[in-house]
Amino acid sequence: MFQVLVTDPLSTLGLAQLEAESDIEVIQKINPTTAELYTAxxxxxxxxxxxxxxxTAKILDAAPRLKAIGRAGVGVDNIDVQAATEHGVIVLNAPDGNTISTAEHAFALLISLARNIPxxxxxxxxxxxxxxxxxxxxCRGKVLGIIGMGRVGSELAKRALAFQMDVIAFDPYLTTERARKLNxxxxxxxxxxxQADFITVHTPLTKATHHLINREALAQMKEGVRIINCARGGIVDENALEEALASGKVAGVALDVYEVEPPGRHPLFHYPQVIATPHLGASTTEAQESVAxxxxxxxxxxxxxxxxxNAVNLPSLPPEVREKIRPYQQLAEKMGKLAALTCIGAPARITLSYAGELAEWDTSYLTRLALKGALSPHLSGINNVNAPYIAEQRGIIITEQRSSxxxxxxxxxxxSIESEHHHRTIAGTLLNGLGPRCTQIDGYAIDLIPEGDILLIHHHDRPGAIGRVGSLLGDLEINIATMQVGRKDRGGNAIMLLTMDRPLQPEGIGSLEALDExxxxLQFEL
Incomplete structure (x- = not known):
């Protein structure tokens, strides 16, 4: 008999599933004191x-039988996930349950903007x-631009199409085939x-998406554009948004999330063309039932x-497996990230190939790490457990190959990552005493430590090309930590990989691109 302890109020429909199972006993102790929780x-x-x-970690110390913690919702801020992992306890959440509610709320805000309802x-x-x-x-005939075509963005597109809107979208993992199926x-x-008359964002908040909608982006938009954010505070630069409202560039704004919550007396609220709601995207009876x-x-x-x-961590691996693959964990994740950062377009297929002794081991954990690295540049919440599921959800084909x-x-x-128009292959190994190394990029032999600020330069193999790159970076006061050069044929195409002490500014990249060779x-950070 399994015992499930419930300590917070939960939808009865969710609990009914547990209570209907003959081998599960449900113990409800709602809002227990710390002492009561320790005992229960x-x-x-x-x-x-x-x-x-x-x-907390102390609570987990008192739970010798605990196998899993379920969070009826998306966030797990109230759970010490690291301690749970160390105890071999699986932590899972319910990221899909609020999809419809959030999409409907975003569309309700869109309609409210169009007709000034509030x-x-x-x-x-x-x-x-x-x-x-x-x-x-x-709304009919207007162009809706969706930034982020995950679960919520996809559902919102369906509703906009029903209102005869023209839907355009950007997502690093959106393929042409999936876009065609979504019309x-x-x-x-x-x-x-x-091009959009209405712009709605549905991306996670990551380093890449922080202030994605900034002054530069706002300046490129149509006069009279309307903007909706039901995703995460911080994706839209609120100071830049206020300036665009004051100038008349932006005709209307609808916000459900804010950079600081609660926002208090936010300056944006002084504008009559702003609609504000208090983070209500998932606040429906159905959503609460669904997550439960x-x-x-x-x-x-x-x-x-x-x-x-939907687990956000992994159970402990058997000791013998863990010890074999431990040295390769960082290599797998860094190589996945390097391949994703340097591949142009949305990935359609990711292939993991294991050679030598690796081919004889259980490498499923390494595959998960490589997928985590490949997906994490553009998606948040990616971990070792959910990476394959997220990849499948995005329509990405995952293949494993083995060779002696x-x-x-x-x-x-x-x-190897294949997109619709590009193919990037990264090979690597572990050198005794030296750690992870990338040894090939698209067949070019290299010896790259996968970390830091890196420039990947494709160039013609001509005398002086390397020197001109070095001189230009010197003029920009950029110190080169390491340089790798690879070529296949004399005088043909070649690559340079430079690790730098600090990243280049956009104008510096433009100066490099202007060199004849x-x-x-491509600049990226590992």
């Missing part, structure tokens, strides 16, 4: 919480009849913000050793 968790096989219960409501209730003041615009047009980020149902279903799977998803050939090394790992310049 000692016999629990699983713990089910929302946001109130604080699951403002007109306030005037009418105040006894004023101002029909001319609130002249709106139809939308896949464009670059610049094209989307330049999802997390309870996954808890049942875990307790019965059945396949599961050693290719000059005892072990070699190769990560240079074909392309």
């Amino acid at each position: 968790i000692q016999t629990a096989d699983a713990l089910l919480v929302r946001s109130q219960t604080q699951v 403002q007109a409501h306030a005037f009418t209730q105040a006894g004023m009849w101002e029909r001319k003041r609130f002249l709106g615009t139809e 939308i047009n896949k464009l670059s980020f610049t094209d989307v913000i330049q 149902i999802d997390v309870c279903r996954e808890l049942i799977h875990i307790l019965r050793d059945q396949p599961f998803r 050939k050693q290719h000059g090394f005892t072990n070699q790992l190769t990560v 240079i074909q392309s310049v």
